[in-house]
Amino acid sequence: MQLTHLLEKVDIINGPKDKAADVSAVCYNAEKCVENSLFVAVQGFQCDGHDFVSEAIAKGARFIVCEKDVIVPSNIAVIQVANSRNALGVLAKNYFRNPSANVVLVAVIGTSGKTTTAYILESIFKEAGFECGVLGTINYRYKGKTFPAPNTTPESYEMHKILREMVDAGVTHVIAEVSSHALDLRRIDSCDFDLGIFTNLTPEHLDYHLTMENYFQAKKRFFTEILSKSTKNPSYKMIINGDDEWGQKILREVSLPSLTCGLDERNAIRAIINDLSLRGIKAEINLAGEKIAVKSELIGSFNVQNILAAAAAAKALRVSAHAIKAGIEKLNYVPGRLERIDSASGFSVFVDYAHKADALQQVLQNLVEFKKKRIITVFGCGGDRDRGKRPLMGETATKYSDLTIITSDNPRREDPLAIIADIEAGIDKGKIEKLTASLFGNGNSIHAYMIVPERRQAIETAINLAQKDDIILIAGKGHEDYQIIGTKKTPFDDKIVAGEALKTKGNR
Numbered sequence: 001m002q003l004t005h006l007l008e009k010v011d012i013i014n015g016p017k018d019k020a021a022d023v024s025a026v027c028y029n030a031e032k033c034v035e036n037s038l039f040v041a042v043q044g045f046q047c048d049g050h051d052f053v054s055e056a057i058a059k060g061a062r063f064i065v066c067e068k069d070v071i072v073p074s075n076i077a078v079i080q081v082a083n084s085r086n087a088l089g090v091l092a093k094n095y096f097r098n099p100s101a102n103v104v105l106v107a108v109i110g111t112s113g114k115t116t117t118a119y120i121l122e123s124i125f126k127e128a129g130f131e132c133g134v135l136g137t138i139n140y141r142y143k144g145k146t147f148p149a150p151n152t153t154p155e156s157y158e159m160h161k162i163l164r165e166m167v168d169a170g171v172t173h174v175i176a177e178v179s180s181h182a183l184d185l186r187r188i189d190s191c192d193f194d195l196g197i198f199t200n201l202t203p204e205h206l207d208y209h210l211t212m213e214n215y216f217q218a219k220k221r222f223f224t225e226i227l228s229k230s231t232k233n234p235s236y237k238m239i240i241n242g243d244d245e246w247g248q249k250i251l252r253e254v255s256l257p258s259l260t261c262g263l264d265e266r267n268a269i270r271a272i273i274n275d276l277s278l279r280g281i282k283a284e285i286n287l288a289g290e291k292i293a294v295k296s297e298l299i300g301s302f303n304v305q306n307i308l309a310a311a312a313a314a315k316a317l318r319v320s321a322h323a324i325k326a327g328i329e330k331l332n333y334v335p336g337r338l339e340r341i342d343s344a345s346g347f348s349v350f351v352d353y354a355h356k357a358d359a360l361q362q363v364l365q366n367l368v369e370f371k372k373k374r375i376i377t378v379f380g381c382g383g384d385r386d387r388g389k390r391p392l393m394g395e396t397a398t399k400y401s402d403l404t405i406i407t408s409d410n411p412r413r414e415d416p417l418a419i420i421a422d423i424e425a426g427i428d429k430g431k432i433e434k435l436t437a438s439l440f441g442n443g444n445s446i447h448a449y450m451i452v453p454e455r456r457q458a459i460e461t462a463i464n465l466a467q468k469d470d471i472i473l474i475a476g477k478g479h480e481d482y483q484i485i486g487t488k489k490t491p492f493d494d495k496i497v498a499g500e501a502l503k504t505k506g507n508r
Contacts, residue, residue: 001095003063006038007079010065010090015079023063026095027056028088028157035060040091042084043067049084065091089156089190099163100191101231103133104173106313107188109219110199110241112359113306114152114177116298117199119334120310124327125173128319133166135159136177137353138335138479143169153182156190163191180209180218189225194232195316196222197239197309201246202358203389216246223254236316239309242267259288261312262305269312271304278348278370278471281307285324287315292325297332299350300366336478338363341498344506346468351494353478355382355409357392360475364400372469374402376462379475380455381423383414383484390419391426397449398432401473403465404449407458409476410484416453424451455483456497463501474498 004019006026024036030052033039039056041049041064053070064072065079065087072078081087093100106121108114115137125132133142135154140147140162147162153176154162166174182188201216209215227237236259241247243262251258261269268288275282281296281304296307307328314324333339341349350367354360360379367375377397381390397404406423408416433448452458462472474494477483483492 003038003077006091006094008090008094010079010087011082013080013082016077021062021077026088026091026157027061028155030056030059030061033057033059033061035062037061038063038065038091040084040088041066041068041070042088083186085156085186086189089160089186089188092157092160093190096160096164098192099160099167100174100193102167103163103171104130104195104317105163105191105193106173106175106317107178107193107196107222107227108175108199108309109178109183109196109222111202111356112362113199113302113309115353116303116306116334116337117197117309117313118175118177120307120328120331121175121313123331124310124314124319124324125175127327127330128314128323130173131169131171133162133171133174134176135162135174142166142171142174151182152177152179153187156187159187159191178222180215183222183226184209184218188222191226192230192232193227194230194234195237195239195313196227197313198223198241198244198247198250199306199309200241200244203356203392208386216249219246220250220254223250223256228254228256234316235318239312239316241305241309243305259312259316261308263301263308267308269308269315271308273301273304276301276304276366276369283307285311287311287321287324290321292321294325294328296328298334299338300363302362302366303338336480336495338366339478339495341495341502343502345463345466345502347466347470347472349463349466349472349474349498349502351474351478351498352476353480354379354475355477356389357396360393361396361400363473363475364396367471367473368400371471373467374470375400375473376403376405376466376470377401377473377475378405378407378455378458378462379473380407380409380411380416381419381476382410383412383416383419385412387422390422394423394426395428397475398427398447401449402447403435403462404432405458405462406449406451407455408453408483408485409455410480412484413486420451420453455492455494459494459497460501460504463498463505472498 003021023038027033028040033056039061050068063077067084137152237256238258242260260267271283271285273283336353338352354363435448481493482489
């Protein structure tokens with residue numbers, strides 16, 4: 001691509017007068033530079049791209065986009081910009097020929113429910129006959145292809161690259177889970193969105209954002225600074241959970257056409273729940289005046305909220321009520337989201353991604369509604385992440401569980417026992433007794449917890465202790481098929497480990 005076209009709408013401070021040269025590729029990783037490529041020096045958390053300019057030039061880069069002064073040979077063109085991250089997004093948009101303009105692009109934003117909402121909406125889109133692509137926490141997928149997701153939301157270059165691949169493959173509708181980190185780091189600023197869904201906001205990532213207000217502002221800027229500049233004009237641009245206080249704050253502060261969803265009767269898209277059980281959901285949904293009765297194999301009232309968010313988005317995009325109903329009912333489960341593990345032992349086992357106090361509380365509150373005997377919860381907290389949530393999760397798990405087994409999650413570079421100690425600090429020792437497995441094995445419903453640091457052993461302990469009509473929740477990792485200990489990622493899947501333990505117990 002000619003440099004002059006590549007630099008369209010890039011905020012340039014200083015640059016070459018002659019922009020007729022051809023650029024072979026755009027890169028922000030020096031190792032990936034090739035002959036006649038353009039290298040964007042982005043300052044990251046671990047390293048600064050400006051320190052790798054010489055390496056990029058050695059690999060063949062002939063154009064350098066940077067914020068800081070750099071020393072380069074005379075044959076290298078330097079383009080100084082105000083913000084390299086912003087520039088990377090615009091350059092990628094130009095290089096891949098603005099792919100977001102050629103699809104219906106929907107963002108799902110919020111603390112909890114993004115993945116489930118995306119799966120439900122994907123199912124609805126498929127029933128409507130659309131070719132759908134998804135960029136999310138579990139994976140990136142389209143047209144039968146699936147790719148690992150290094151981040152919930154890709155870096156801007158990869159975002160435009162995969163959108164271009166989707167468009168070229170015939171994808172018409174794309175759903176993107178958008179994280180607060182992605183918003184703060186400007187990964188999607190150069191994308192043209194049709195619609196934004198706000199699910200909820202609860203404490204999370206406060207090690208990064210520091211305060212809830214900062215966290216909210218990161219979410220809110222999607223609507224004020226990205227969606228508001230969209231060239232697309234659907235009838236509605238925002239789908240907002242009207243039951244959430246932060247959703248109400250968005251409605252007060254952002255003047256874009258919106259549809260509200262939730263259980264409160266004031267919402268445009270709302271539901272009357274007829275039945276909730278471990279078998280699923282039966283509800284009647286009011287689609288702004290048009291009513292449909294739905295049955296879903298998803299479990300819990302929080303999943304009613306996710307269903308409503310997806311239904312509202314589909315309604316805003318003029319999908320028929322028939323396709324909305326069919327899409328909701330076709331989705332049997334979401335990987336790692338209160339996913340049932342087959343058990344012939346007379347008790348229920350679920351794996352869930354809940355890795356923050358609010359999400360864990362939602363899941364446990366719903367399971368409590370269905371419990372006949374005891375709830376046994378297995379969970380831990382990740383290392384090198386928000387330490388403030390650890391005691392909150394300890395408090396939450398022990399409040400709603402008859403037995404809590406505290407174990408390791410992804411300890412990373414932290415001592416697993418130090419993480420467990422942080423979790424223990426939130427437990428009310430006056431009410432919750434610390435036990436060993438042998439003391440809990442008599443089938444009682446005592447309010448207790450125990451520590452089993454090795455995760456496989458913790459899951460096996462829960463299953464070996466479980467009796468008829470108990471419910472086991474294995475929380476924290478959900479769809480993940482690995483465990484990070486130190487800096488090493490090793491295979492570990494809660495679903496597989498639980499299945500093996502169930503099989504062993506059944507053979508006894």
